[in-house]
Amino acid sequence: MNNYITLLKSNQIKVTPQRLAIVELMDVHGHISVRDIFTKIQTNFPSLSLATVYKNINAMVENSFIKELKIVGQDAKYELTKEEHSHMICKKCGKVEDIILETKSIVSSATKISHYTIDESSIQLFGVCPECS
Amino acid sequence: MNNYITLLKSNQIKVTPQRLAIVELMDVHGHISVRDIFTKIQTNFPSLSLATVYKNINAMVENSFIKELKIVGQDAKYELTKEEHSHMICKKCGKVEDIILETKSIVSSATKISHYTIDESSIQLFGVCPECS
DNA sequence: CTGACTGCAAACGTTTTGCACGGTA
DNA sequence: TACCGTGCAAAACGTTTGCAGTCAG
Numbered sequence: 001m002n003n004y005i006t007l008l009k010s011n012q013i014k015v016t017p018q019r020l021a022i023v024e025l026m027d028v029h030g031h032i033s034v035r036d037i038f039t040k041i042q043t044n045f046p047s048l049s050l051a052t053v054y055k056n057i058n059a060m061v062e063n064s065f066i067k068e069l070k071i072v073g074q075d076a077k078y079e080l081t082k083e084e085h086s087h088m089i090c091k092k093c094g095k096v097e098d099i100i101l102e103t104k105s106i107v108s109s110a111t112k113i114s115h116y117t118i119d120e121s122s123i124q125l126f127g128v129c130p131e132c133s
Numbered sequence: 134m135n136n137y138i139t140l141l142k143s144n145q146i147k148v149t150p151q152r153l154a155i156v157e158l159m160d161v162h163g164h165i166s167v168r169d170i171f172t173k174i175q176t177n178f179p180s181l182s183l184a185t186v187y188k189n190i191n192a193m194v195e196n197s198f199i200k201e202l203k204i205v206g207q208d209a210k211y212e213l214t215k216e217e218h219s220h221m222i223c224k225k226c227g228k229v230e231d232i233i234l235e236t237k238s239i240v241s242s243a244t245k246i247s248h249y250t251i252d253e254s255s256i257q258l259f260g261v262c263p264e265c266s
Numbered sequence: 267c268t269g270a271c272t273g274c275a276a277a278c279g280t281t282t283t284g285c286a287c288g289g290t291a
Numbered sequence: 292t293a294c295c296g297t298g299c300a301a302a303a304c305g306t307t308t309g310c311a312g313t314c315a316g
Contacts, residue, residue, distance in 0.1 A: 049299070115263040120258075
């Protein structure tokens, strides 16, 4: 049985070919924009509608099944929700990569300073990747 | 002599009433969206055009005179460029606040792991502010 | 006085919506 | 079979553009 089918079902999301294609693309690419999802899927699935992509993406974000990633200078990208992680962004090639960083110390010092109750963080680091330099 | 006039001039930006209003609003509010700039200024400056706001914001971002801030769940906001800092975002009231955090250690560990040359970072911490809890 | 800035209206691209049809469970 | 999801077309947004007139330096 297909992994993506299992994944959707375990999140109470009804399985359709469109959704399978979206989830597979996200899994393979890691981070992907609506436009890219649409054009990539449409190649071998010409009947796919952009409205359907939007509707599904929105519902999945609503669910927390996927996460929206806003990056300055880029279109919004989407990724499957997984272990908390940060992002490395290459300013030359635009690549976005996951990286697991220790955030406890920064969060605890921010808590001390601000007196916020912090439960989520977004850390993006910009620079040039090894391949581009 | 008005501070904002000095500020614009020192960045080689021609001084106009529209730009003064925009810069003043950003300074006072810290972080503000295009829509809010437009509606707030328009109250006592009815001839202001939304296109002018966009043109100025874009030129100022281009200049690095101001910075764009993309936050999940909110419109893009703009802030005057100043000392590097991070952001606290209250999930209840939507408030965005600056906070100065030590980022050296996280950046250096990310550099070791990823081999990126990192020169910029965006750190956003989400939670509930003291006033809302 | 000249080039840059503004306001307006139109154009554009993106996202959302309503509705009839089709497919999943 | 019942309901949810899909595709289509239109509508609603947000942002950009071109142009003619105005203003800052």
